[in-house]
Amino acid sequence: MRFGNIVVDPRTRTVTRQGVPVELTPREYELLVFLIKADGAIISRELVMGEVWHYVPGLTSRTVDQHVARLRHKLEIDAAVPQHILTARKAGYRFVS
Numbered sequence: 001m002r003f004g005n006i007v008v009d010p011r012t013r014t015v016t017r018q019g020v021p022v023e024l025t026p027r028e029y030e031l032l033v034f035l036i037k038a039d040g041a042i043i044s045r046e047l048v049m050g051e052v053w054h055y056v057p058g059l060t061s062r063t064v065d066q067h068v069a070r071l072r073h074k075l076e077i078d079a080a081v082p083q084h085i086l087t088a089r090k091a092g093y094r095f096v097s
Contacts, residue, residue, distance in 0.1 A: 001036055003084055003097035006075055008032065015075070022074050027052065031067050032075075035085060035095035044092040068093055 001008040005018045013029055015022045024032065030052050035043060045061040053059050068087075072079040086094050 001033075003036075004077075006084075008036065017075060024071075024074065028067055028071055028074075031064075032071055035093060036097075038095060040094055040096060042088040042091050042094045048092070064093075 001010070006022075007016045009015075010033065015024055015029065015032070031048065034048065034052050045064045048064050049055055049059055049061070053063070068085060069079070072082050072085055076082045076084060084096055086096055088094050
């Protein structure tokens, strides 16, 4: 999977940005792949919690928001103005390649 200067290799579970490896936690990686596979659809925080976290006790939508923020800092050129991992206000998130 490729978007912008990012390459995600599902065979090796690796991510590179401009050819440099990006260290993602297993959960960050799963979240990224889940968003990519949604193919531009808006994904609610609740759906992310169910599919990526499998509703771990104590999980809140803020947990999802924090993981998205970390992904943006690691992958986006400017995390404050993301181009790929976008917020759908009051609805969730969507991925744009």
